[in-house]
Amino acid sequence: MTEREAWIAFSTFTAIGPQRFKLLVQFFGSAAEAWRALKVEVCLLGDKNYPVRLASLDDAPFVLYVRAEADETLADLTDISLAVIGTRKMSAYGRDVCERLVTQLVDSGMTIVSGLALGIDSVAHRTALSAGGKTVAVLAGGVESVYPPSNTGLGREITKNGAIISEYPLGYPCFQQNFPVRNRIVSGLALGVLVIEGTEHSGTLLTASSAAKQGREVFAVPGPITSPTSKAPNLLIREGAKLVESVQDILEELKIELRIKNYESRKVIKTTKEEEKLLEILAAEGLDIDSIVRISGMQTGDILGSLMQLELKGLVKNAGGIYSKTSNV
Numbered sequence: 001m002t003e004r005e006a007w008i009a010f011s012t013f014t015a016i017g018p019q020r021f022k023l024l025v026q027f028f029g030s031a032a033e034a035w036r037a038l039k040v041e042v043c044l045l046g047d048k049n050y051p052v053r054l055a056s057l058d059d060a061p062f063v064l065y066v067r068a069e070a071d072e073t074l075a076d077l078t079d080i081s082l083a084v085i086g087t088r089k090m091s092a093y094g095r096d097v098c099e100r101l102v103t104q105l106v107d108s109g110m111t112i113v114s115g116l117a118l119g120i121d122s123v124a125h126r127t128a129l130s131a132g133g134k135t136v137a138v139l140a141g142g143v144e145s146v147y148p149p150s151n152t153g154l155g156r157e158i159t160k161n162g163a164i165i166s167e168y169p170l171g172y173p174c175f176q177q178n179f180p181v182r183n184r185i186v187s188g189l190a191l192g193v194l195v196i197e198g199t200e201h202s203g204t205l206l207t208a209s210s211a212a213k214q215g216r217e218v219f220a221v222p223g224p225i226t227s228p229t230s231k232a233p234n235l236l237i238r239e240g241a242k243l244v245e246s247v248q249d250i251l252e253e254l255k256i257e258l259r260i261k262n263y264e265s266r267k268v269i270k271t272t273k274e275e276e277k278l279l280e281i282l283a284a285e286g287l288d289i290d291s292i293v294r295i296s297g298m299q300t301g302d303i304l305g306s307l308m309q310l311e312l313k314g315l316v317k318n319a320g321g322i323y324s325k326t327s328n329v
Contacts, residue, residue: 001032001036001041002032003030003031003032005032006030006031006034006035007031012169012171013142013169013170013171014171015170015171016171038067039067039069039159040065040066040067040143041065041066042065043063043064043065043066044062045062045063045284046280046284047280047283048075048279048283049074049075050064050075050284051074051075052075052325053188053189053190054078054188055283055284056285057188057214060284065143065167065168065170066163066164066165067143067163067164068159068163068164069159069160070162070163072134077134077136077162078136078189080110080191080256080260081110081112081136081190082111082112082113082191082192082193082194082254083112083113083114083187083192083193083194083207083211084101084102084113084121084196085120085121085186085195085198085204086098086119086120086121086124086195086196086197086198087119087197087198087199087202087204087229087232088117088118088119088120088121089119089229090196090197090229091197093224093227094119094120094197094223095120095123097196097221098123098124098127098196099127100247101244101247102123102124102131102133103127103130103131104247105128105133105247106131106132106133106134107131107133108251108256108260109260110133110256111128111133111162112124112125112127112128112133112134113136113137113138113186113189113190114137114186115137115138115179115182115183115186116138116139116146116147116151116154116155116158116164117148118148118150121137122151122154125137125154126157129157129158129161133161135158135162136158136162136164136165136189137155137158137162138186138189139164139165139166139168139182140174140175140178140181140182141173141174141175141178142166142170142171142172143165143166143170144170144171145171165185167185179203180203180206183203183206184210184214187207187208187211187214187216188216190211191216191217192218192219192250192253192254193207193208193217193219194219194221195219195232195233195241196221196233197221197227197229197230197232198229198231198232198233199228199229199231199232200228200231200232200235202231202232204232205232205235205236208220208232208236208241217242217253218236218240218241219242219243219249219250220232220233220234220236220237220241220242220243220244221233221244222237222243272306272309274298275306275309275310275315277298278292278296278303278316279315279325281296282316282323282324282325285324286319286322286324287322287323287324288322288323289303289323292307307323314326
């Protein structure tokens with residue numbers, strides 16, 4: 001981040017006024033160094049580290065604030081991921097199912113995405129970390145302040161082997177109306193959404209509905225008919241969600257083993273500067289060759305040659321003359 005960009009970034013941080021900003025600059029030597037000390041990166045729609053699946057949404061956030069200590073980009077972190085959501089007032093059954101499934105999902109190489117709320121969200125994050133896996137928390141406010149405050153310690157652990165992200169600037173409060181809006185990011189990042197417990201009017205139904213509209217797979221764990229927290233998953237199953245009795249139900253539906261093999265192979269593929277430029281251009285949307293020429297400023301022949309190489313490497317696909325970046329296949 002440049003010094004100018006750091007000044008602009010701090011201007012969005014409502015908790016920092018002129019005097020505090022002046023003290024930060026004096027203490028760290030520059031605004032850029034002060035921003036780096038917060039360990040928060042800004043990821044813009046169209047950047048190569050912006051998650052491809054999320055970028056494909058019509059309402060994709062144009063900026064994401066990412067708080068993380070690991071070197072892995074958000075795009076890589078969420079490449080093979082599943083959202084796990086559920087009630088805040090979970091039962092012993094819900095906790096047990098969540099711990100079992102998340103542990104097995106992590107063992108299968110999946111990143112767990114959730115909202116860092118109490119209940120199922122917290123158990124999903126904590127279990128992923130305990131199992132040596134990666135997890136991403138999507139907040140409904142600024143990433144510097146975890147909500148609820150009781151999860152502050154868990155938030156710190158998540159940043160060590162995952163990320164906390166938000167579309168809201170630093171210092172932005174967690175207003176109630178932010179949560180339904182936030183949920184589209186939870187589902188949008190992942191290959192699918194797993195619902196573990198929720199009441200008849202639970203917010204989990206809104207997230208599951210968002211996932212279905214986004215073309216994501218919806219999974220649900222059935223529960224006892226006597227339990228009010230079984231209402232949401234049982235309703236989803238009746239409406240066509242994939243019933244989950246074991247982790248294999250999820251892995252087979254999402255073809256996880258094949259996705260992981262493809263992902264691992266892509267990580268060792270070397271790309272040229274020209275190819276990297278084209279991948280960055282195609283990250284947000286599919287484009288025809290004329291648009292690519294106009295945006296890139298490259299020669300048509302060079303572009304066609306690079307696109308052919310990217311197709312052979314499985315990084316770009318051509319559908320009717322529209323080139324787009326592949327995600328997981």
